[in-house]
Structure formats: structure tokens, C-alpha cells
Amino acid sequence: MSILSISTRRARCALLAGAVAACSVAAHAETWPAKPITMVVPFPAGGGTDLVVRSIQPLLQRELGQPVVIDNRSGAGGTIGSGFVARAAADGYTVGVVTTSTHAVSVALYPKLAYNPAKDFAYAGFIGTSPYVLAVHNAMRVADARTLVARLKADKSQHSFASVGVGTVSHLMGEQFQKFVGVPMVHVPYRGAAPAYTDLIGGQVQIMFDNPVGLAPYIKAGKVAAIAVTASTPLLPEVPTFASQGVPGFEQQLWYGIAFPKGTPAAIVDRFNAALNKVLADKAVAEDLAGKGVTARPGTPSALQAAVQQDIPYWGKIAKSVGAIGE
Template sequence: MSSAPRLPYRPFHRPFLFYGARGALAAILAALSFGTAFAQGWPARPITLVVPFPAAGGTDLVIRSIQPLLQKELGQPVVIDNRSGAGGTIGSTFVARATPDGYTAGVVTTITHAVSVSVYPKLAYDPASDFAYAGFIGTSPYVLAVNRSLQAKDVKGLVEKLKAAGGQPTFGSVGVGTVSHLMGEQFSKLANVPMIHVPYRGAAPAYTDLMGGQVQLMFDNPVGLAPYVKAQKITAIATTAPTPLLADVPTFARQGIANFEQQLWYGVAFPKGTPPAIVSRFNAALNKVLSQRDVARDLATKGVTAHPGTPAEMQATVNKDIPYWGAIARSVGATVE
């Protein structure tokens, strides 16, 4: 970057600069004072919480688990607004463009705010800079599930059977550019077995073909896969982190496989420019709710581990995960027009 040109020395400009700087400082202080005063009366009316996925889906069920207690803590209704489509980017765009007054927030996930920026070339928001992150809700691991005909019991055995079978095995996902897709690509590299990716429009058709043998394996969250595993219709080989829904399934780490610990996270974000005092107030209410044992137990039944945290931690996670998933998406050419 070239340096700025040196301005001529004009001593008579100093008083102007001094008073100009003082005036600017006064304006900043006044703005901060106004923001604090505004936040003290917040919330004075219902808060809209945009869920960028369909009603009754996994993300929707997670936020509805905490909605009643969250609105009790805030003293105002928390109205859930499902704005689904385009992998969660439609609802997230709505939040990014909303008035930053503390009355519109959105549920954010690894998919919408870490993966999306790399797989949607025309994404209308910047996850790293267009939001004021308010904190985590929880995390959910991924499960590697396989068709039972493979008769594999662990990751090592699965890799051996895939190599011995010859040909090119297939893996399913819940859509191009999803974490389910990218983790399948990662596993293909880990196993050193070229695989064909078969994307589906959601989990249900992918599960059907996994059970039927049209695809040999797939990654997804435990809440969706667990019922089929327990019914012995598919086999869970490994998880990226422990989950009570599949307590008997060992993690990749326990099977001696490092650097395979990715999880899906859920959080809440306001539009950029929302007063920090409002974000802090929401974060305190959210963390208080997540710290309750009943809430933690309820989330666990959905395959989610409650994760109280700070806005700074949420922002740091987004900043870290964008290049991580971006590198994987670019390596396999995962883009959605």
C-alpha cells in the first residue's frame, strides 16, 4: 500500500484542526451517550428473531427450545420469523439490511456465516463485517453414517472395505456447498479414496438412499441420523465430538484420527451498528437461559450442546471458520449460483 502524500506545513491550520478534533470527540461521546441511553430502555417492544431455515427444521427447533425463557428474561415477546431459502442466505441478508435498533436479530450457523461466503459468489452480505454477534446458542457434532451392507464397525475398517470394493464409492449430502458436502470431501481425502458426491435437496431423500444403498455414506447431524441408527437401518461409524444421542459411537479422535473435530454452531447476531449495550444485554439474557440445566437437557435431546459465550468469541469463531471452510470449498469447486 502506498503512503499518503505529505501535506504542506501550514501552522495556521493548527487551531482549526484542534477544535475540529475536539468537536469530533464531542460528537463521538454524544453518540455513545445516546446509544447507552437508548439501550437502557431496550427492549420496549417485541423483538423479531429471524430463522433463515424452514419451520420445524433443526435450526428452528433449537431456537424454539429457548424462545420462551429468552423472552421471559428480556421482558418482551421474541417473535420467530422463518425466512428460508438459498441455504439460509435469504434470511441472513434480511437481518444484515435491517435497521440496527435492537429489534431485529437472526439465528446464524456455520452454514450461513462461515461456509456461505465461499459457495455463494453473489452473497449479499459479509459475515465478517455486516453483523454484531451476540453470542452462541450451542454446537452440534457431525456423524459419519454408512449403509449397513458395508459391514464396517470403525473408520479404519470402513476405509479398508471402500478400497477393497474397487470402483468409485458415492457419498450423499444435504446439498452442494453444505457442511455435509464439505465433510464428505474431507473424508475422501483422509481415506485416500476418490468418491462421487451425490447432493440431495434436504436430509430426508439422502437418508432414504443411504438406507437403500444408492449412496454408501454421508455426514449429518446426530438428531437426524440417530433414529435410523437406533432402528439398525444405517450404521454410525464415528462422530466429530461426543453426543448423548449416540453415546456408544466413538469420536474420530478416539479412533486415532486427528483434525476431524468440526461441529455445526448456532448463534445470534444483530445488524452491524446495533448499540453494543443492546448486544451485551441480549448476550446476558441468552447466557442465563443457556446455563439452566433444563435447557441444556432439552437441547441435548436435539443433538446440541449448550454453549454460553461472549460476542467477541462468536466474532472470533466466524473470522476463523470463514477461511477454513473457504479453503475446502475452493479445493472441490463447491459453488452455488
């Protein structure tokens, strides 16, 4: 047999193997989902991100025809759960909730981040966006941003600010506010929002930035005081924005989205995106999210991918300006 014949046969075998593999992937995508899907939430149960996901879970299960099981894997500013998703099998049965914190801010704060947000995920689409609210312990006895700044400058006692974890937007905004005020404050990171709220209410910490979704019930109940929001929200219509109070540089919003591990078949990602968009277009779901301070944002996988690419340098600049690093 000639060398040419052997080479030709090998080439044909390679093409055949490739065709078989392609057919296998296509067949898998056509039958997906055939079993429950695990949705990793990289923050604790009861926190803002968890509550947002639970708003879409019931209808998402109905659209996909399979249970969507929430798996809370918190820690290290959401990077532990996100790293788990990045390493999961790309078979469509593990999907992760991504946020500005886990997939943009994290790059700046963790030099040894276990995943690359720009390369290690197949993004499926946004869930929605939410502004931030600055809340303080009631003993601070202030009602607006300028008064709070003046109080912090005049008061020589040590104050602290809580965050939902090192490397989160909650953390960076606290650092940015500390720099703006010009008074040292102690950063107290928590493993998610729920324990941070408990200590803010109790006075163990005095200040906290977070989304309205978790803080609003405590604000409305008078357990903590809302000072300002980064953008208007119907959940807290009476709370003015930083800009309207003459405090510049605080217009940031958080986005929530969904991503599969890199290599997940495009047909599966597109199928999930279609189901997600249908859920977000549901009036009851949109109203439920709005009630938690989140604006539903149906869209394409590429739109979320673009947001990740854009926000990595944006938050990196802020992190560098305040000297924030992961712990």
C-alpha cells in the same frame, strides 16, 4: 454575520443533532424490547439448527419479556436467511441464528456472497457447539470407518452423499471424506436436514455427515447406521471418534450463535447476550441441548466475533483443498 459565526453555529447545530440522535438511540435501547422479536433460522423447520433454537426459545421469551417468533428462511446453504438478517433494520427486532456453515464456510464457497460475515453483523453470543456424525444407509452393511473406506474403494457402483445444503459444513465434510477415500461420489444437496434424512433412510443416498441433534433418533431406531463422530458426544456414547479408529483429519465441530444486523445499538446486543447466557445457564435447557448433541456455551459477543474471524480462513483452506464451490 461573520463567516466564523456561521461556522460556529453550524458546528453547534451538528453537535446538538448528534446529541439528540444519541439520546434517541439510548432511549430506544432502554425500552427494548417493546414488541415481538423475529428470529430468523436460515434452515428448514425440523432440521438440526431449528431444533436447537427451539430449545432456547421459551426461556428466551421469558427473559426478554416479549415473544420470539421463529422465521425459517432456508436455501443456498443458509445464506438466503443470513442475507435477509444482514439487510434488516438495525433496530433490535430482527435477529439471526448463525452457524459455522453460514458465517465461515460460506465465504469460501460463494464468491458473490450477499453479506460479509466479518463486517455485516453485530454478534450477540454463542448458543453451543456440536460434533458431526457420519451415518450410512443400512444396506452398506458396515460398522466402522475403516471398513466403510475399504467397501467404497472395492465397490465399483456409484455412491452418493447427502448434505443439508451447498456450502454447509455437512457438504464440505462429505467432500473431504470423498477425497480421503479417493473414490468419486455424487453430492446431493438438500434444502435442510429433514428431506436429506428421508432419502438417507430410503437409500436414495448412501452417506451423510450431520450433527447428532437430527440424526440420533434415526440411529437409535436402527433406520441408519452411525460409523464415527468427530468428537465424543453423550448423545451417541457408543459411537467411536474418527481419531480412535485411525482416520485422521476429522475433528471439526459446528458452532451455533446469534447475531443482529450491523449497527444495532450495543446496549441492545448486551441486553440480549445477558438474557441468552441466563437461558443457557439454566440446567433444564443445558440438559435439553445435551440431549440433542449440543454443549451449551454461554459467553460474550466478542468471543463469537473472534470465532467467525478465525474460522473463515480455516474452512477456506479445506474448501480449496477439496475444490468445493457453491452451486
